[in-house]
Amino acid sequence: MAGAESNSGFGLFDTYFQLRADGVALPMPVTPEFWAELGTEKLPFAGWLVSSFEMQPGATHWECHPQGDEIVFMLSGAIDVVLEEEAGNRTLSLAAGQSGFIPRGLWHQIVIHAPSRTLFLTAGEGTEHRA
16 A cells, blocks of 8 residues: 555554655554564554554653654643653643654653543654663
């Protein structure tokens, strides 16, 4: 498939998109193996990932995107994005209708305060994770 050519809509939480530098928007169905296969020969990745999540309060992890920035769009709920900066942690508090910018190479974590729906635009190649 050359791009997102479809006569019907896509599920916001079960289909992500890869936005490639050549202008193609490639739908990527989210399967149980999606995250393990992303960036491998089975599910090659280069460009920007558009993904959406339904999130509940609870445990979280730190991550870093060394190849590019990330933007989070709040569809509903409330979260904090904790950014690990040289001067100390800085918190972006986001609610429905707001967005936040996460600079390239900055470790960050999301703290969920209420059931939330988010949309992410991530230059995610080479993403790193830590507990």
